[in-house]
Amino acid sequence: MKINLPTITAVLFLSAGLPGISAPATTPPASQTDELNKTCPISGRPANSSITSVYEGTKYAFADEACRTKFIDLRANSLYQKLGGKPAVDAAVESFYKKVLADIRIKHFFDDVNMDKQRRKQKEFLSAAFGGPTAYVGKDMRRAHANIPGLNESHFNAVAENLQKTLEELKLSKELIDQVMAIAASTKDDVLNRKPAAK
Numbered sequence: 001m002k003i004n005l006p007t008i009t010a011v012l013f014l015s016a017g018l019p020g021i022s023a024p025a026t027t028p029p030a031s032q033t034d035e036l037n038k039t040c041p042i043s044g045r046p047a048n049s050s051i052t053s054v055y056e057g058t059k060y061a062f063a064d065e066a067c068r069t070k071f072i073d074l075r076a077n078s079l080y081q082k083l084g085g086k087p088a089v090d091a092a093v094e095s096f097y098k099k100v101l102a103d104i105r106i107k108h109f110f111d112d113v114n115m116d117k118q119r120r121k122q123k124e125f126l127s128a129a130f131g132g133p134t135a136y137v138g139k140d141m142r143r144a145h146a147n148i149p150g151l152n153e154s155h156f157n158a159v160a161e162n163l164q165k166t167l168e169e170l171k172l173s174k175e176l177i178d179q180v181m182a183i184a185a186s187t188k189d190d191v192l193n194r195k196p197a198a199k
């Protein structure tokens, strides 16, 4: 995955205490998965099955107590959590693609795309970019957009506009919207497969 990590790290720590998207009332109860991870998500070392923490209904095992504490701190301070976690990101992506598919400037790009898969990949990508608990394992942004004929900056801006409108409709605070939009903007050079802009 190629996301602008400094940007993301910066926004993660700027976002404490801001109001998020409220979860839909129909959110199912969190369920716990049976398989415990064998590798510590913080250190990459072997996980100890007696040092665990539950986040969004999934139990995670860690190498030691310090890793467990770090994981809990990262989750609590993440933009992902401020937005409202999985139900909120899922709802935002659903609403976002409704707008994209109704936008005559860009909808043709998705004519032959499996939209169930696309929504799922976008949820995974954005969740990881916002500091959610699960790593993104899909194509990096350059590869994902390398073979899209005619894709240019005006299309990127149209996508960003739809994302911004979605977040505004969800009544997120300006601070949170700005952080999400900064993450989206950080993907621009990769999505358009161009050289990174000079700093």
Ligand code: HEM
Pocket: 106, 109, 110, 113, 114, 118, 121, 122, 125, 138, 139, 140, 144, 145, 148, 151, 155, 156, 157, 159, 184, 185, 187, 191
């Ligand atoms: C904020 C900027 C963007 C992000 C974060 C983003 C994210 C993604 C992700 C996660 C995928 C799936 C990669 C995979 O298959 O593993 C994808 C694919 C795709 N995206 Fe984007 N994208 C962005 C901008 C755009 C723009 C501006 C367009 C066109 C208007 C676009 C059109 C597509 C298309 C057509 C695919 C390929 C679908 C396929 O071949 O299955 N994306 N994008």
